[in-house]
Amino acid sequence: MFLITDAQRQQLLDNGAARARQQVTDPYPVVKLYTPDAGAVWLLTELAADGNLAFGLCDAGLGAPELAHVALSDLEKMRGPRGLAVVPDSHFAARQPLSAYYRQALRDGSIKD
Numbered sequence: 001m002f003l004i005t006d007a008q009r010q011q012l013l014d015n016g017a018a019r020a021r022q023q024v025t026d027p028y029p030v031v032k033l034y035t036p037d038a039g040a041v042w043l044l045t046e047l048a049a050d051g052n053l054a055f056g057l058c059d060a061g062l063g064a065p066e067l068a069h070v071a072l073s074d075l076e077k078m079r080g081p082r083g084l085a086v087v088p089d090s091h092f093a094a095r096q097p098l099s100a101y102y103r104q105a106l107r108d109g110s111i112k113d
Contacts, residue, residue: 003072003088004031004044012047012054019046019055026099029056032092032113037080041111042070045098057101057111065105067098 004012008031015027029043039061044054052071059065075086094101095113105111 003033015046016048026097028094028097032089033086034089035080035086037082037084043101059111063109065111067102
């Protein structure tokens with residue numbers, strides 16, 4: 001999958017395995033994906049063992065960000081209103097854990113990072 005690097009995939013899988021073991025974690029987002037021609041953003045923290053089902057803060061750009069699961073295969077097929085594909089933010093560096101991004105997104109109505 002072109003949305004995440006091998007290193008990001010491994011970190012997402014490690015975080016997903018920790019959650020599957022019911023370890024209490026509040027990981028930093030590993031990757032930020034977005035639509036260049038729309039307001040959708042995904043801050044992903046973990047990936048299921050299947051390598052497709054990711055979890056993180058999802059913002060469809062409609063003012064209602066949520067913690068949710070999303071299939072990477074669905075994101076790869078997604079296109080914005082001008083036909084542009086979802087892309088990774090190569091400059092993203094998480095500065096806080098997912099819970100902090102979530103609180104801010106609820107307050108602001110969108111992901112602002």
